Amino acid sequence: MGLDFSAILSRWPEFWNGTQATVFYSITSLSLAVTIGLLVALARLSFIPPLRWLARLYIDFVRGTPALVQIFFVYFGLPSVGINLSAPVAAVIALAINSGGYLAEIFRGGIVSIDRGQTEAARSVGMSHWSAMRRIILPQAGLRVIPAAAGEFTNLVKGTSLLSTISVMELTRVAQVVVGVTFKPIEAYIAIAVIYFVLNAAIAQGALWLESYLTNKQGGAHG
Amino acid sequence: MADPMVRIEGLGKHFGTHEVLRGIDLDVEKGSTVAIIGPSGSGKSTLLRCINHLEVPTVGTVEIDGQPLTSSADRTRWQRERRLNVLRSQVGMVFQRFNLFPHRSAVQNVMEGLISVRHLRPDEAREQAKAMLERVGLGNKLDSYPSQLSGGQQQRVAIARALVMQPKVMLFDEATSALDPELVEDVLMVMRDLASQGLTMIVVTHEMGFARDVAKSVVFMDGGVIVEQGPPDSIFVAPTHERTKMFLKKVLHR
Numbered sequence: 001m002g003l004d005f006s007a008i009l010s011r012w013p014e015f016w017n018g019t020q021a022t023v024f025y026s027i028t029s030l031s032l033a034v035t036i037g038l039l040v041a042l043a044r045l046s047f048i049p050p051l052r053w054l055a056r057l058y059i060d061f062v063r064g065t066p067a068l069v070q071i072f073f074v075y076f077g078l079p080s081v082g083i084n085l086s087a088p089v090a091a092v093i094a095l096a097i098n099s100g101g102y103l104a105e106i107f108r109g110g111i112v113s114i115d116r117g118q119t120e121a122a123r124s125v126g127m128s129h130w131s132a133m134r135r136i137i138l139p140q141a142g143l144r145v146i147p148a149a150a151g152e153f154t155n156l157v158k159g160t161s162l163l164s165t166i167s168v169m170e171l172t173r174v175a176q177v178v179v180g181v182t183f184k185p186i187e188a189y190i191a192i193a194v195i196y197f198v199l200n201a202a203i204a205q206g207a208l209w210l211e212s213y214l215t216n217k218q219g220g221a222h223g
Numbered sequence: 224m225a226d227p228m229v230r231i232e233g234l235g236k237h238f239g240t241h242e243v244l245r246g247i248d249l250d251v252e253k254g255s256t257v258a259i260i261g262p263s264g265s266g267k268s269t270l271l272r273c274i275n276h277l278e279v280p281t282v283g284t285v286e287i288d289g290q291p292l293t294s295s296a297d298r299t300r301w302q303r304e305r306r307l308n309v310l311r312s313q314v315g316m317v318f319q320r321f322n323l324f325p326h327r328s329a330v331q332n333v334m335e336g337l338i339s340v341r342h343l344r345p346d347e348a349r350e351q352a353k354a355m356l357e358r359v360g361l362g363n364k365l366d367s368y369p370s371q372l373s374g375g376q377q378q379r380v381a382i383a384r385a386l387v388m389q390p391k392v393m394l395f396d397e398a399t400s401a402l403d404p405e406l407v408e409d410v411l412m413v414m415r416d417l418a419s420q421g422l423t424m425i426v427v428t429h430e431m432g433f434a435r436d437v438a439k440s441v442v443f444m445d446g447g448v449i450v451e452q453g454p455p456d457s458i459f460v461a462p463t464h465e466r467t468k469m470f471l472k473k474v475l476h477r
């Protein structure tokens with residue numbers, strides 16, 4: 001038996017909508033996750049012990065439990081304590097909390113990898129801890145973590161497929177629905193696999209461009 | 224000595240159980256240059272870093288122009304930090320490995336403190352930074368990034384970055400040790416120039432010629448203590464301690 005994509009192709013508007021939803025959930029969750037990741041990384045490096053412990057607890061919890069459980073917790077669990085979130089909102093929050101934990105560790109690694117001499121030079125001209133962090137350390141760390149952060153973005157894009165379990169109409173859910181009426185599972189899943197792959201290839205390429213653009217803007221290669 | 228620019232009293236520093244500095248007393252007269260010499264590991268860098276509290280001393284006090292770096296009046300961490308930030312902006316520091324900000328051009332490196340500490344407008348800061356880079360002979364390298372500069376040029380940018388804050392005292396930690404021999408003289412020339420203009424300087428160095436010519440006073444350290452101190456003529460010509468004699472013999476007859 002051969003593959004027959006005609007039924008799938010005739011449904012391209014649904015796949016297109018699903019792709020847009022996947023991109024939307026990936027980008028909104030990522031924006032929130034970057035913010036969370038940065039704050040948690042800074043908390044993890046803070047001189048205030050309770051902040052460090054909380055950050056550590058958050059990171060370990062997020063990384064030590066399945067993303068699917070986290071999604072179920074936010075969508076099905078929170079209503080029982082009076083927090084009712086629509087599926088899209090629960091989706092973004094759950095994915096951001098998850099990805100934020102991974103990004104926090106990536107950002108922390110980037111920050112501590114910057115030579116101590118940079119902080120010392122900044123402090124020796126009288127800059128505060130925060131100015132030194134914001135103007136000297138973070139720009140250099142940001143450049144350094146691009147590859148790892150892009151990898152996490154890829155995980156996030158793939159992770160959006162879990163949202164199919166709470167009926168968010170993203171790519172995987174669309175494929176399930178289409179399979180239900182066309183009875184073409186192989187074709188449908190090949191189609192979305194290709195779309196995921198293209199999205200992630202674009203992220204990888206974008207990260208390379210961003211890295212080389214920022215490297216050039218910062219005066220070429222430096223340690 | 225009346226009103227020294229830097230006064231260090233009873234300073235000691237431990238790293239864990241390792242005692243690196245002990246009972247350091249040192250006054251640096253306004254407008255004078257003090258050279259600190261001594262074998263590797265004797266605590267020279269740690270002493271310099273204690274002066275601006277990049278390392279917090281375990282005991283003892285440091286005063287810059289009569290102002291202590293720490294005060295019991297400061298109750299919160301925030302108050303202590305504020306005092307330190309103000310005083311650090313009055314103490315320039317030049318590092319062995321330059322520590323320029325690699326993501327900033329030469330002129331941006333020099334502008335950084337003016338903008339983020341002194342809150343000058345960018346055009347004003349640029350004007351001052353440019354003048355300072357011209358003074359160290361780098362007027363044609365304003366927009367070069369550190370990775371595009373030689374070691375000697377980088378170190379002169381680092382000196383300009385410290386000088387532009389109009390510090391009361393400059394600390395040099397082996398400023399020429401990481402440089403190729405042919406670039407050392409450019410940096411020493413700038414330092415000589417500063418000394419002759421009456422800037423107060425504390426210079427950790429292995430350049431004995433420089434110490435002899437420029438320093439008003441030479442401090443010999445070994446094992447975390449000041450072994451002896453005096454004008455270059457007495458330290459280099461007639462050292463009194465055996466350890467000083469041995470050290471000088473080693474470094475002067477290479």
Ligand SMILES: Nc1ncnc2c1ncn2[C@@H]1O[C@H](COP(=O)(O)OP(=O)(O)O)[C@@H](O)[C@H]1O
Nearest residue numbers: 238241243261262263264265266267268269270
């Ligand atoms: N951050 C640190 N932690 C532990 N030991 C240190 C640290 N910094 C310096 N030391 C130790 O202090 C001693 C003096 O070091 P340093 O001040 O760098 O000497 P010098 O500059 O004269 O070579 C050395 O034994 C060194 O290993």
Ligand SMILES: [Mg+2]
Nearest residue numbers: 267268269397
């Ligand atoms: Mg040293």
